[in-house]
Amino acid sequence: MTAIQNPLRIVILGGGFTGASLAWQLARMRLPVRLTVVEPRPELGRGLAYSATDPAHRLNVPAHRMSIDPENRSDFADWLAENPDLPDPQATAPNGDLYVQRALFGRYVAERLAPHLASGAVRHIRARVSDVAHGANGDLLLLLSDDNRIHADLLVLASGHPAPALPRPLAGLAGSSQLVADPGDAEALAAVPQQARVLILGAGLSAADAIATLDRQGHAGQITCLSRRGLHARGQGAAEHDSQADFTAPPARRVSDLLRRVRHAIVDDQARGNGWHATFWRLRAQAPQIWAALDMTERRRFLRHLRVWWDVHRYRLAPQTEAVLARLTDQSRLEFVAGHLLDATRRGGGVDVRWRPRGRSQPQQAHFDRIIVTTGPAQDRCIDANPALGALARLGLIVPCPLGLGLATTEICRALDAQGRASNRILIAGPLARGHLGELTGAPECASQTSQIAREIARHALLGPILHPAATRPAVTAGHTPPLS
Ligand SMILES: Cc1cc2nc3c(=O)[nH]c(=O)nc-3n(C[C@H](O)[C@H](O)[C@H](O)COP(=O)(O)OP(=O)(O)OC[C@H]3O[C@@H](n4cnc5c(N)ncnc54)[C@H](O)[C@@H]3O)c2cc1C
Structure with missing residues (x-):
């Protein structure tokens, strides 16, 4: 009863693909929470990648591997099949795979979310979070660009890719x-x-x-x-059988060993009629376990020597x-x-x-x-580039990832604060958490991560108010108020 009378106020900061997929997963769970996405763009789900209006900007992943739902990998391909009149006659590649315009994927995500917006399960506030302060009750107080304020018991940072820095x-x-x-x-x-x-x-x-x-x-x-x-x-290469390579049992502890294993796996895959592309799909799927086995020195070694090679083969x-x-x-x-x-x-x-x-x-x-x-998002200056993250950093609630890949997190994506403690109020979703997971850029990886975060939140939302009733607060207050100091 406590949970229903005092719903946990979850605010997702950023409604690109990451924020939208998290909102979609939480809405489907029908949790006793009040769920708000703060995103200045008119539609949730588009973000930087899928707001593209240029028809020449296409998904670089075949449609059957793109989905908002990690448990239903064919969801986007099914949606395309249900909408055969969508305007993209050049989508089919020579091997039969579909590489559609990115704008279509944005439309798909927005359509999946639409019923939850209509029902009120998800609320979209079209604004930016411009400042953050501690609330009076231990919650967080967010100042929005439209001068409204909202409170968050749980804040999920999904602000994605910072703008590129000028060389x-x-x-x-x-x-x-x-x-x-x-x-x-x-x-x-x-x-x-x-x-x-x-x-x-x-x-x-x-x-x-x-x-x-x-x-x-x-x-x-x-x-x-x-x-x-x-x-x-x-490029993408021909259609492949899945690689059988296993980089996890046990994972390499050194980058040099990892490189040797990858080379052998490519040779094995080629002997089976696959290209290196199949090996890379496998690496991508197992990246979190591979990354977790490397210590900081080895991760730095990877970033210094191999990242550029990884990037050109991974981002095709x-x-x-x-x-x-x-x-x-x-x-x-x-x-x-x-x-x-x-x-x-x-x-x-x-x-x-x-x-x-x-x-x-x-x-x-x-x-x-x-x-x-086109030197890419400046992940190492994500805090400086975003006033909301800057405010959280000044409060000591978030710190940069020591590898320069976004923000420091725990393995379940709780923010680490300036004292190195795991936060109970702030979670990090999407590319900002890449430093901890190694590979967290593509939509499939973001959807898998948000699914884990949704499960984590479900535990918090269902048990938190019962175990810690004092931690829940009355509903959101909004009004025109002066900026936070
Ligand atoms: C150009 C491009 C093409 C891509 N193509 C593919 C592809 O084909 N296939 C694939 O699998 N992956 C692709 N990706 C990768 C992947 O889909 C993205 O990494 C993913 O969409 C990440 O989404 P996001 O929501 O975390 O970030 P973003 O898309 O950057 O969205 C973040 C959102 O947060 C909002 N925001 C930021 N700060 C604030 C604030 N203070 N207050 C409120 N809102 C805020 C922004 O307005 C933005 O909409 C691509 C990425 C890019 C950049």
Whole structure:
């Protein structure tokens, strides 16, 4: 009875895929909680990845592996089959797998959540959390960008990917028309002239998205991608049987052993007619156990030496995007260059750029009309980049992950505070918890993690008020009040 009269107030900060999938899982459990998602975007579930409006931006994972429900892996593929009129005629890859436009996945997640929003099981507040303070009753008080305040007994941080940081040599170009500082800025990309010589910093999936956008816009100029090693994301390969490789029994304690085992597994998979892609699916599935077995020194070793190789094999191109890159490369309009950016100076309508090619001491220079930064989310500055996380850090309630991969958490995703204690009030969901789990970027991994968090919350919501009745509070209060100090 106590639990029903005083429902636990759960606030999810951020309603991208992570926040939406957690809200969906909690709503289905019909817990005695009051569930609020604070997210400025109009629809829950889209976030950074699935707000994409460019039809050239596709899922890089086949539809049958994408789902909001980790217990029903085919849910998205089933939804697509139920909606055969969806406008994506180029979705089918040569091997028959579907790589649909990312916007469609966003629509699917929003539709799955819609009944729970309509029933009131989930409340969406369209605002940003701009400040946080301790509430009078031991809860948390959140100040929203619309000047309302809400209380949270349990706060789940699902604020996802911070914006990319501007590389230091480009600081002098900030705000100039020659610089596209955020590849998610569709307007800035649309303004790139068709004949422009373009330098893209970075060579991962965001670079591939930017190239696909330029190509769709009819871009005819030269594109150079500069990254430290000149590597770029790999393609998908043919349809595979599942790999039988086992990296968990027991998991390697050293990165060098892990690398040896991966190489052997790839050889075995190839002998069975699979490509390395199958081995990587297996690695991805077993990543939490693999990561857990490595100590901090070995994790750092992985990040220093192997991360770039992991990234280009793990974060693969949709076949349609791969085809664009291959065509432009064949036409000598796209090149991948390995080097270290030194400086960039405005001249005329463009920019003179100097970089040191990898393995050489003599810098190289070229003139570009536009520079697009695709160096990825600045996970190491997630606290500085988000006022809500900044406020929590100032209160000593969260601390950065020592590996620079988001926030420090326990294995069940409770935030670690400045004293190293596991929080009872703050949980971390999605890519912000990557440092602890190793691999937590793709939608399938985020859905698995939110499912675990939902089970954890269920325990808290059902037992917490009974075991600690004083810890529950009256319902949310909202009103126009001055900012928190
Ligand atoms: C461009 C891109 C393409 C991707 N493509 C794929 C793919 O094809 N397949 C796949 O499996 N994975 C893909 N991923 C990875 C994966 O789906 C994402 O990592 C996942 O969507 C993470 O979602 P999120 O909700 O944690 O983060 P985000 O999408 O970043 O969403 C976080 C949300 O939090 C909100 N927020 C932030 N701060 C506040 C605040 N203070 N107050 C209120 N709200 C706040 C933001 O508005 C945002 O909507 C892609 C990722 C990106 C970036």
